[in-house]
Amino acid sequence: MLAGAVAALRILPPLTRLAQRYVDRTRATAAMLGRWQAGRRPHAGPVLLVALAVAVSALAWSLAGTTGRSLTDQADHRVGADLRLTETAGTPPADRAAQLARLPGVTAALPAWRATLSLGATAQPASLVAVDAGTATGVVRLRPDLADVFTQVTRARVDAPHTALPVGARRLTGRFTGTVTATDTTAPVRAFAVFAEPAGTHRRVPLGASRDGRAVDFTVDLPQDPARLAGFTVETTGPAKLVVDWQLRDLRADSRPVDLGGGPWHTVDRGGVTRDGTTATAAGDTLTARWVRDDDTRRGRGGSPVRLAVTRPAAGRVPLLVTPQALAALRLAVGDDTRLFLGAAEVDVHVVGTVEAFPGDTAAATVFADLPSLRDRIFHDRGLTRDVQEWWLSVPTDRHDDAVTAAGALTGVDVLDRQAVARDLAGDPFGAGARGALFAAALGAVLLAAVGIAVDVSATARRRATELAVLRALGATHRTVTRSLVTEQAFLAGTGVAVGLVAAALVTGAPRLTNGLADRSLHADLAPLPHQVRDLTIEVRAGADGATPTGAAGALERFHAALPQPLSALVDQRWQAAAVAADTATASGDVGPLAEGGTVRLGLRTQTGLPEATRLTAGTWPRTDLGRPVQVAVSQAVADTLALRPGVRLGVAAPGQPPADLLVTGVFQPARPADPLWAAMPQAVEPLLPINDGDPFVAVAVTDPAGLAAAGRAGLPVTHSWR
16 A cells, blocks of 8 residues: 555656646646646655545445455354344254244245264264255355255265155045054054155144053044155054064045055154064055064063154165364265264264265254254154254245334244344454454544644745735636636546545455456466366276176266265366277277288277367268177278278187177268367367387277177176266
C-alpha cells in the first residue's frame, strides 16, 4: 500500500499535464484554473494521505469480509446443518418427524445416529455419524468441493429386499399366532411390524400378543407412501431350552393381499447366530417362522427374554466415509473391507472414501455411515432397531428465525442454531478486538487524510491571496475562484482515491491472481509430460489362461471413487484396457514385410472409447466370436506399412507358444491423433520403422474384449490396466 501511495506521487505531474491539455479545449474557466494550480507546485502530502486512507479502508473491509466468511464456515462445521436438534430423552416421540415437517420454512429433516467409537488396537476415540447419504447434500454443511462424496456412498448402498406395499394403502391387516414350547412357561408372544421409512429409519408398530397359540387379528395404520415392510419382530420370555413358533396369515393392505414370497426369509436373534432348527418360509400372504434355543449357559436362570426378527437377508457392506485419522487408526486404505462395531452391533463395512473432517461437532477421527445401509444391516442381520438421537434440518435464510422459535417450543429437544453459533463466534473478544483495530486504523487514516486536505486547502488559500485578488480584479467571480479551488482539491483527492483502490485491489487480489497463474502454469507444465508421469495407471497381469482378474468388472468406478478428494473431482478422462505388449508378440504371414522375411512385433489392445475415437475407412469394427480367429482393426498408417487390408489373416505368437490366428476386419483413421486416449498405444496410430538391418517393425492392432480374451487363451501374455 505504501508503494502504491509513492507511485501516486510519481504519476501526479504527468497526470496533471494530461488533464490540463484536456481542459484547455473547453471553456470551463474554473476547471482550467484548478488544473493549472494543481500542476504549479507539488501536493505530495494530501495525495499520499488519501491514497493510504483509501487503501487501508479497503483492506480493512476485505479482511472483515474474510473473517466473516471464516466464522460462517466454523459455524457450519460445528453445527453441520442450519439447525441440529438433539433428543434429550434419547428416544423421540412417534410423531417427531411430523412435528418437524410442520415447522415453518423447514425444507428437509434428516434423522441421524451418533455414537462414540474406539478404533483400532490403540482404541482411538472417534465419532460415528450416520445420516441418509442420498439426501444429505442439501442439508449437511459440507464444503462444496466435497459434496460428491455422498454420491460415492449412495452408489455402494446396502441392498435390502423390503416388501413394497400398494401405493395409497392406509391399513395393514392380518392374523398371527405364537407358541412357546418349553417347560413351565405361559409367556405371551408379542409381534411387531417393522417399516422402513424414506428418511432412513425404522418404524416399529405393535400387532398384539398371542398366548398358547391363540390367533390374534390386527389392524394397524400404515406410514405415508411409499410404505415398505422390512419384516417383523417377535418377543417373549422363556427358559434356556425352548422353541418359538410364529405364523402370520392373510396379510392384506386395504383388503389387497400382500405377497411375501419372491425371496428367502430367515429368523435371527440379536446375537446374529444361526441356530439349528431355526427356519422361516413364506408363501403368498403367509409367513411361518421357528426359532430354537438350547443354551446350557442359561440353565438355572429362569425366564430370559427372547427377541427375534423375521426378515429377508440383506446383501452388501455398509459404505463408510472416514477421516484420515480414523483411517490410520484402523490401518486401512480406501477400498478395504473390515468389520466394525457401529453403535449397536458389529457389521461388515467398506471404506469408499475419505474427508479431511466431517461437520457436526465431531472428533478428529470420524466415521460417517449411510443411515439406510446401517439400519438395514443391523436389522436384517440381528433384528435390532435403534432410535434417532438427532435431527438435521435445512431452513431457508428468510424463514430461519421463525423455524428457530418454533423448534424451541418443541418438548424434549435441544436446538443448536448455526446462525447463533456464528454470532457467538463473532463476539469472541480476540476476534472482535482485531476487527475493531482494523476499522480504527482505517478511520484514523481517513480522519488524517481529511485533516491533511483541510490544512492544504487553508494553506493554499493563504499563499494565493494575492493571486486570487488579481483574478478578482480581472473579473473572476467569487464563484469561479471557489470552483477552481474545489476542482484542484477534487483532482488531487481523486488521484489519491484511484491509486488507493488500485493498491488495495492488488493487496487483496494478488494471492488469488497468483494462485490462478500458478495453476495455469502447472497445467501447462504437465500437459507435455508422458502419460506414465502425468496420469495414474494401475496394471494387473491376467491369469495363465488369459482369465480376467477377479474384481475387474466395475474396477474403473471403484478406483475413481477411491481417489482422495479433491483428486476424484479433477479426473478428466479415464479408460479401462487390456493389451498384449508388442515386444512380447511376433507376427507371421505372407503379406508386406512378412512376405519379404522381415520381423514384425505386433501388439494387441482393447480399450474403452476406441470405437468413438476412430473413423472407419474400410471394413468393420472387430467382433470376435468364440472359436473363431481374433478380429482386429489397424490404423491407415499401419495398414500402408504392413500391406494389410480387411480379409488378411496373420498369426501372432509369444516366444515358445503356437501362434494365435488374427483376421483383419477394418482399417481406421484416428479422429484426433493427439487425443490422450492414444498416448498409451502410439504404435496403433503410427508404426515404428526399422532403423538398422534386422530391426523389427513395431505396430499395435486394436480388437474387442472377446478378442483379447481369446488371445490370452492362446498363450499370449495379457495385461489389464485402468488409467
